[in-house]
Amino acid sequence: MSRSLRHGALAATAIAFSIVSLSACAAGNHAETLKVRPDNAATSVGTVKVQNVNVITQADPEAEGPAVVAATLFNDGTENEVLESITLPGTDVQVKLQAAKGSGPVEVPAGGQLVLGGKGNASAVIAEGREATQDGNIQQVVFKLSRTGDVGLGATVVPAEGYYKDFGPSALPASPAPSATPDATGSATPETPAGETPAGETPATGESPAAGTEQGAPETATAGTTG
Template sequence: MSSSLRRGALAAAAIAFSIASLAACGAGSDAQTLQVKPDNAAVKVGDIQVQNALIITQPDPQASGPAVISATLFNNGATAQTVDSITLPNVNQTAQIKPAKGNGKLVVPAHGSVVIGGQGNASAVLPSGREAVQDGSVRKITFTFSKTGDVSLRGFVVPAESYFTKWGPSTVPTTVPSASATPTKGASGSPRPSNSASAPASATPTGSASASASAG
């Protein structure tokens, strides 16, 4: 996909996502404001409706690591349903699902809704998402519910930039292991001086330890 087409796809996804999200906040899935189908991933099967389905990748295109799925799930039925799995069948990716609070399965309450993605909401993480999908493409997403079964639709793949920053994964740090190893060596070497030197070191943080090392 060319860069111009990619930018157009991301812009269209952002506009549709923001409009549909505002509508979902103010009304149920069957309200009049939602009768206009948004120009993004949305589908209804039985009592279940899925809207605003997106795959959001790392903001840095060179970074490896997880991606996340963002969506709003509506249950118009009288019985609560659990989300048993969320998969990208064409690339053999299965999301790790966590509810907003506690453990166990993600539950969509009867006549209620659940938001996946964003701070304080449920999450669906694809461990190898960056390696499996490409920004600007469209992928099949399958949500499996306890009663309704499989609900599939196609969602845009977008990076966690601009509007999508608060919905996407954070950049995976790559220097944490080397940084944690360096203080360990310094800490193991600092207690070796005589007792008179070790007393100030225990009372003062790392600054005194580094000073004594430079003096030696």
């Protein structure tokens, strides 16, 4: 083989190897190819985009209390969208929606966004937090919008720690310990058994002393007469 042919073959081999390498890199970095699921799920339907979706539970795995759905919804349309409900398929739990202000509908304004979770934002609270799902799982979440309809995606369940702390649910308040009722002097007043007069008190007028107490001095026998 001539020198020119050998050089041509080597060049063709190098080009082919480069193409294969680039193709492998492109496939290897693609999330769908690697089946990598991001922590913050996102999807879009029509003019609505739903991003940064998570189900956030109590920070303490042993704590009882609610969980929340945190998300950001974008509306690129020209009409407002109302978020009518959020459901968690496969569970029986209810998600309570609350607007950021007042008791009106939870809206995604036209050309704007709606943030669920965090101080000052709208909220989506799951009262039965521990019954919903477990930390580390992927929970299906469905957002029902007035115009777009259902928008569903899988969200990661995470505890309210680190980055998610400010978006997580509030813990249930501790139950107060029972205490005795103090009297006017600030000390607890003991109860007196029925029928007994408290120590140091005199029975009221007309009342007889308690049974078993003496009533005055005993009578003296009258001396008999001498016959």
